[in-house]
Amino acid sequence: MCSLLQTNLLLIILLYFYFSYAVSSHVFPFCQLQGQFHLNGMHKSGDVVLGGLFPIHFFRSVPHLSFTSKPQQPTCHGFYELGFRLAQTMLFAIDEINRNSNLLPNVTLGYTFYDNCVELGIAFRAALSLVSGQEEKIILDDTCVGNPPVIGIVGDSSSTPSIAISSVLGFLYFSQVSYFATCSCLSGRQKYPSFFRTIPSDAFQVHAMINILKHFGWTWAGLLVSDDDYGFHAARALQSELSLSGEICLAYIEVLPWDKDTDEVRRIVNVMKKSTARVVIVFAHESRMIKLMEEVLRQNVTGLQWMASEAWTSATVLQTPQLMPYLGGTLGIAIRRGEIPGFREFLLQIRPDLYHNNSYGNSMNCIFSLYTEFLDISNLRSEYNVYKAVYAFAHSLDDMLYCKPGKGPFSEHSCATLQSLKPWQLVYYLERMNFTTPFGDQVSFDENGDALPIYDVMNWLWLPDGSTKVQNVGEPPRSVCSESCPPGTHMVRRKGEPECCFDCIPCSEGTFTNKSSNYLSFNSLGCTSCPEDFWSNSQRDYCVPKKTEFLSYHDPLGICLTATSLLGTFICAVVLGIFIYHRKTPIIRANNSELSFQLLLSLKLCFLCSLLFIGRPMMWTCQLRHAAFGISFVLCVSCILVKTMVVLAVFKASKPGGGASLKWFGPMQQRGTVLVFTSIQAAICTTWLVSSSPTPHKNTQYHNNKIVYECAVGSTVCFSVLLGYIGVLAFLSFLIAFLVRNLPDSFNEAKLITFSMLIFCAVWVAFVPAYISSPGNHADAVEAFAILASSFGLLVALFGPKCYIILIRPELNTRKALMGRDIVWKKNYDSE
Template sequence: ICDTLNDSRNLLFSYLFLSFSLLHSVCCLSSMCNLRRQFDLNGMHRTGDVILGGLFEVHYTALFPDRTFTSEPQQPTCQGFDTLGFRHAMTMAFTIEEINRNVHLLPNVTLGYSLYDNCGALVIGFSSALSLASGREEQFLLQENCTGTPPVLGIVGDHYSTFSIAISNVLGLYKMPIVSYFATCTCLNDRQRFPSFFRTIPPDSFQVRAMIQVLKHFGWTWVGLLVSDDDYGLHVAQSFQSDLAQSGAGCLAYLEVLPWDSDPGELRGIVHLIKTSTARVVMVFAHEIHMIHLMEEVRRQNVTGLQWMASEAWVSATVLQTPHLMPYLGGTLGTAIRHGDIAGLREFLLNIQPNQDHSNNGKSMVTQFWEHTFQCKFAPPPVGWVETGGTLCTGQEDLENMETEFLDVSNLGPEYNVYKAVYALAYALDDMFHCEPGRGPFGGNSCANLKRIEPWQLVHYLQKINFTTPFGDQVSFDGNGNVLPIYDILNWLWLPDGQTVVQNVGVVKETARGEELILDKDKIFWNFESKTTPQSVCSDSCRPGTRMARKKGQPVCCFDCIPCSEGLISNSVECTSCPEDFWSSPQRDLCVPKKTEFLSYHEPLGIFVFGIFIRHRSTPMVRANNSELSFLLLVSLKLCFLCSLLFIGRPRLWTCQLRHAVFGISFVLCVSCILVKTVVVLAVFKASKPGGGASLKWFGPLQQRGTVLALTSVQAAICTAWLVSASPCVVGSTVGFAVLLGYIGFLAILSFLLAFMARNLPDNFNEAKLITFSMLIFCAVWVAFVPAYINSPGKYADAVEVFAILASSFGLLVALFGPKCYIILLKPERNTKKAIMGRGIRLK
């Protein structure tokens, strides 16, 4: 936990450091060193072969006397006894006694301790640390090289991050190992600045990542963040924004800094922002005092319906777990430092006696605890104290029958970290004592001199410790001095009788795969009418088939949902194309294989086409005209009808390749016959004029057959080249098809122009008019075919082509042979040679 370092305190650190360095220099110039003044404020000590120091918050405030500089300044007094802080200190004493009883750990070595109270004041905590480093002896001789075993080899503490920063800045210069049990500031990861700092509590950076894991688990992407105005809060704010952006887990709706002075107007504005924001989840990285003031304003404005996320600093604060705040804070989720069982601790606490370790100022920590717990005073009491109703302490009071949280060892968090910190130093010392000469880690493979151990040597072994606590947790430090991170997830359960139970509902820990979150969601209490998990998003997730479109000027969590285009699918974030052989589903949410579509003989269209062919197989028009070209034209028309059958049924390679070739050749044969018939009509009419008979010799039967064969051969060559160069079965093979249709169109237009020129020739039965009309129908059908074919998917493209074939074939059939059939069937009297030759031209 961090507090702000102001300029005056920084200046104080500088003076203390210079004084400490000056004292060290003076000592090295003389053979004897005298302490000018001994610091022993609320200390507790025990002798041993190796002494470990400890810094704890036994009192939470200090009173400094006036500095008149007319007499020697008095030491400050500590006020506000902190029972839990005292339990932290007693846990260190208990752990050292437990280690001393362990025959396998540090055998033949007795550990001692020297514990100090920081009184919640930085100057006292810093002075305590310097006292631990310099020692308590008022006078001691120095060796010639000004070296020797320091008073303590390592320090457990301090409680606050700011205190740890200040202490490590100085003692780190001498490589004094410091193992904190509660300082979480990520800034302490700097090994250049804090080379000998370790901690058994994870840094804020992991707490932030643990919080983000909870947010991701519940899908809370739109959250508010409140932080305290100190090192703790400001570092968390920076880390949280960075990690949230990198993980893509969500966005900040707002970030507000809670002031230390609790300005009513500023708090009112912050709570109003929380109330009006659409974010339903509020994360708070602050201290108890901040939350007390904040929640009073929340209650005043009646801000309900929020899911509060608590940091380790206040997740277990009993001062907030009151009936008048539970309508607002019930269901709070938060990360807490790992809790563990410490066997025998409660019995040790019960055996504490008030006459233990009286320090120089008259009262030890234990004595003050006794007086605070039983509201009594040890003799001699202050004047008038008895008269006001006080009692004298006897030292025989029954601690077990007192209702005090001091003996409640069911929720040991900081104590468990103290326990691990002491054991870490003990295991490092044990490894040092078991060093084999000639195989040591120091210069020349030497071991440490056990009669003159240097703190930096202990740092070396501390970096390499690896042990498992009786509770089953592994303890080792990484390159930044951090323990393997693990956090408990706590939930505030609001009972019907108004009481609050803080229950453990999960854990977040570091594994080889990254952060791992384990939650028992069935145990979580949600303080909402629905009793279900709340939602906190800026924009609802896009449904499948739509993509996210960011709103300009707003965080990435605020977006609109836009449908994907046809042929694309989305994963609710962006639209992507399907592979070549897949379509997008109608909902645009997945790719489905393309269907193999074809015209089936069993489909109505196939039956219709087949029925038309069967029905007209013996029509009278087959015998309507015995001329060679008419028969050839009928054959070509039959081929046109038959080629449509190649488009029906499941495609095969041969049908796929032949359908267009047969279609193209059949229609060229048909149009070629019509073209030659048109030319013959013009030639016969010209031959009927005087001197025009010679033109008929160029249009005899042989020339007619040759012309039709030549024109059809050109189309056959085009189809052959198309089949060889680019198979019609290949998707996108359009050049050959375009040339094929273009050639048919050229012949049809030429026939139309020639027939149009001969439409008014005098004749009883002028076939030029019929040819003109037939070519008009033919061209209209195929001009409409092109766009319809291009825009028809799957089997419908084949259907369009079949309809075009049938329509143009029927058009030619009806236009050319319809009138003949009419005469044959309905006007047989006109179906005579005399009628045809009466006034017309003889047709051959």
């Protein structure tokens, strides 16, 4: 029946649009409505207009269709106090939002709502009018295209109209948030992609009812359902759950008719009367229950335990002294009761005379008579759902307005705007909407568009004084076996137990969940990996930026290395000053002063280049650090090598026939040799930088929750060649100095060079394995330490004894003392 109805409706809509297009294309130069619906409603303009569908009346009169004259449209009558208050709830929520400077600032929210008269056809007409408008003519550059008058619809109140409306609006991805449609069939996201609701699905209500039956040990029950989608799907869900449990059986299943079929109602009551089942479960609206109870009262059927669905568990029309002997003790599943601060004051401002002679017609007397119940806000249930539905739209729009251009969720990271809002864009934000009401309830939608399943268990009491009372006796659990998993955990099902039984396991490091989850969302909610540069917090419910690590100037190790580097630079400067001041003394002139000055300057550069290994790696520091280090040390070792070669040449020249060797080691040759050796290293560094330059690198291999900033060497071959070249020069210097270490006298520069090269080679031989095995910023610290240690070794070994003579033993710093003690120093002195 449901599918046939939907098919007919879709066929009518398609034919309607086809003939509208044909007429407008061939007869008129503009689009024209083929007719208007006469609907009861109210409108208030705004920057954004929200639609609503409410049951202001609950009877309708459908005229006879003869098609010999223009068909008359149906009329509505029978004022419905609750439906009118539902509409006022929407108006109150919109007024509250417009006065809230923190929600939708600088945006005025308007409304258009219509009366659905609890009738599918009227509700469908009203929905189409909300989406397309009712203007007589629509002229939009001959395209008949434009923004819909409303951005979304709050409603409908019943399942069957919601199914029909959503079947059409789903094609347009037009948002619809119902406050009372509970049919589990509406949870199908493929069929109803833009349908949401602030009331739980019947699937959850069925779970709650079965729990109550089990609690009291009731294993034999009857089932009554209304002949609509709400009743049929509830019966199907209940039968499915009972067949799985195998503990409870249904004695009968009867369908309550909508029309006044007295005979059918009498038959159903006879079945109930004859059955041994004393528990009766009813999924029907209060209008069906009124007809049923009239027959129950007539036949005096007592001794039944009634279980009410949320559709009639709060129906005051049934809580009368005549019916309470039959309905007393009824247990019902009620939707969540809430509180709306300021709502009663808003209702007190309504003047019934303003509605006289308006679209509500002859409802004036009804409006005057409803005040005692109309102002009672102690039991806000469906009204609370309307309130949440309006705020769901408001928070979704507010989230959309905070979108930053270039960081949006849509194509090319664009954002939606109120001026160009597409229906599917609002659906995106509704799916992710999450807020908390003043009453303290969290409002969000799961993957099916359903609300959190929270119910109140109600008990109808018949007091001794003849009055009635409906009180809350508890809240059913949200799941059959296990509570929902909190944020930061994920579900792991227990083997051999029902699918609703699971354990909550904390998310692993680097993953998170920020939503609660239950077994209904098992396939959609799990732990999500954090982005590349983020890591999960200790609670695993959100991601935080990863900690960064590098050899910083603020770390103790960085401070020590920086201080050591500056100290070595300062000592070099002091030694250079001493040598310059005493440059004419014999000990300076006898030791090749020009190479000594070059050596001190190169040592200065060696000390300073260690600073490039401290601080956050950047492109220029990564490229410069190894080039500066390689060239500085080659310049230093080249000077030492040339010094060693000069010592060897002078020694040979002191022997008979060896004078010719000195002509190859004059000042020009010494400078040229140093320049050639240094140029080779410069060529190696240039090749390295051009072919595979070192670059900054974010390394996460050492620590998952930490980013280690380091310089990737680029080419390990070039790095090895750079170190190898320095090692070759150092080894040659050491070898030559070692060969001439036993020159005459106990004090000569060959011994100092031998000792300094021994220290230098020992430091760098130990550096290679230490550098390879050190992770992250420790590798930079090891290299900086090796630079400083080898530089201090050369400085102390080569210049310490000379400074000692110059400053402490000046009597040894004479030509006579030097020439008398060492023939080699005499030759050097003469060459100066």
